[in-house]
Amino acid sequence: GAVVSQHPSWVICKSGTSVKIECRSLDFQATTMFWYRQFPKQSLMLMATSNEGSKATYEQGVEKDKFLINHASLTLSTLTVTSAHPEDSSFYICSARWSGNRLEQYFGPGTRLTVT
Amino acid sequence: LAKTTQPISMDSYEGQEVNITCSHNNIATNDYITWYQQFPSQGPRFIIQGYKTKVTNEVASLFIPADRKSSTLSLPRVSLSDTAVYYCLVGLLVSSNTGKLIFGQGTTLQVKP
Numbered sequence: 001g002a003v004v005s006q007h008p009s010w011v012i013c014k015s016g017t018s019v020k021i022e023c024r025s026l027d028f029q030a031t032t033m034f035w036y037r038q039f040p041k042q043s044l045m046l047m048a049t050s051n052e053g054s055k056a057t058y059e060q061g062v063e064k065d066k067f068l069i070n071h072a073s074l075t076l077s078t079l080t081v082t083s084a085h086p087e088d089s090s091f092y093i094c095s096a097r098w099s100g101n102r103l104e105q106y107f108g109p110g111t112r113l114t115v116t
Numbered sequence: 117l118a119k120t121t122q123p124i125s126m127d128s129y130e131g132q133e134v135n136i137t138c139s140h141n142n143i144a145t146n147d148y149i150t151w152y153q154q155f156p157s158q159g160p161r162f163i164i165q166g167y168k169t170k171v172t173n174e175v176a177s178l179f180i181p182a183d184r185k186s187s188t189l190s191l192p193r194v195s196l197s198d199t200a201v202y203y204c205l206v207g208l209l210v211s212s213n214t215g216k217l218i219f220g221q222g223t224t225l226q227v228k229p
Contacts, residue, residue, distance in 0.1 A: 004159075034216060043203070044160070044219040093159045095217075105217060107152075107159030 002028045004096050006108035013084055013115055021079045021111045023094030029074035030096035034105070035067070038091040050077045084115040120204045125224045134191045136223050138204030141185045149180060149187045152203045154222070160203060164189070191225075199227045 003026040013019050023033055032051050036044040048058045048069050056069035068080040077096075081088055091112055095105040121139040128134045140149070148167050152160035164171055166178040166187070177190040191198060201222040 006159075036219075043221050046216055046218060049216050091157065095159070104150075104162055104165065107161070110157065110159045112157065 002096070002098055002104075002106040004030075004094065004106045004108040006092075006094055006111050008111060009109060010112040011114070013113070015085055015115055016083055018080055018082045019084055019113060021081075021092055021094075021113075023077045023079070023096070023108055025075045025096040025098075025106070028096075028098045028106075030077075030098060031074065032097040033071060033077040034095045034097070035069060035077075035079050036093045036095070038093060038110075044093060047079075081113065084113070086115045089113055089115045120206055120220045122202075122204050122220060122223045124221060125226065127226045127228060128194055129228050130195055131193050134194050134198075134225060134227075136189045136191075136202055136204075136225070137186055138189070139186045140204070140206045143184050143206050147184075147206050149178065149184075150205045150207075150217075151176070151178065151189045152205065154201045154203065160219075163202075194225075194227045196227050196229060198225065200225060 005024045005026055007022045011019055034049055035047045037047050038044045046059050047062045048056045050056045050069050050071040052071045052074050058064045066082055071077040091110050093110040095107045097105050148165055150165040151163040153163050154160040164173055164176050164178045166180050168180050171178045179188040201224050203219050203222040205217050207217055
């Protein structure tokens with residue numbers, strides 16, 4: 001089946017620094033990728049939709065200047081958390097929509113971000 | 117996107133069949149129903165998807181009545197490893213739609229020995 005990877009799986013950074021998270025579709029081309037955030041004991045919250053070669057579309061309330069998304073190729077999207085603060089500590093999950101099957105999304109394993 | 121309502125939690129015992137029902141009264145004609153499973157600190161995993169009637173795969177069955185205003189995920193003979201959060205999602209995943217999924221609160225299934 002389709003596999004989506006994320007790197008790193010966990011990261012600890014200091015407040016004020018930036019962190020980049022990569023999302024890769026390993027065996028298929030993903031025209032669209034999505035980024036979610038999940039706090040403990042809560043559901044996934046969609047942050048943005050990323051289309052290859054174009055600007056990301058952010059959900060209401062998500063700061064686009066703080067969460068920079070780049071989708072440079074059909075297999076890679078990156079999320080950069082800029083000037084991270086402790087409240088940005090969360091579980092970040094990406095998903096990829098297979099261009100060959102519009103009915104399914106495949107999720108990455110997630111990245112645990114802790115800002116100290 | 118249609119809003120979904122699921123029970124917050126359910127308990128079961130190993131070997132039993134578990135049925136989780138999801139209400140989606142505002143489902144649109146072109147909407148599909150998709151169920152995902154999520155373990156702690158992992159990304160969601162696709163379980164099953166359907167449009168109407170019944171769909172079955174090696175993992176579960178999905179029952180959708182004629183009015184499509186609800187759906188039931190059926191897990192046969194659960195084991196401890198089925199303890200997870202189960203999400204029901206309804207959305208337009210075809211044509212020009214971006215395919216974005218909006219997750220509801222999900223159902224936490226606890227399987228006991």
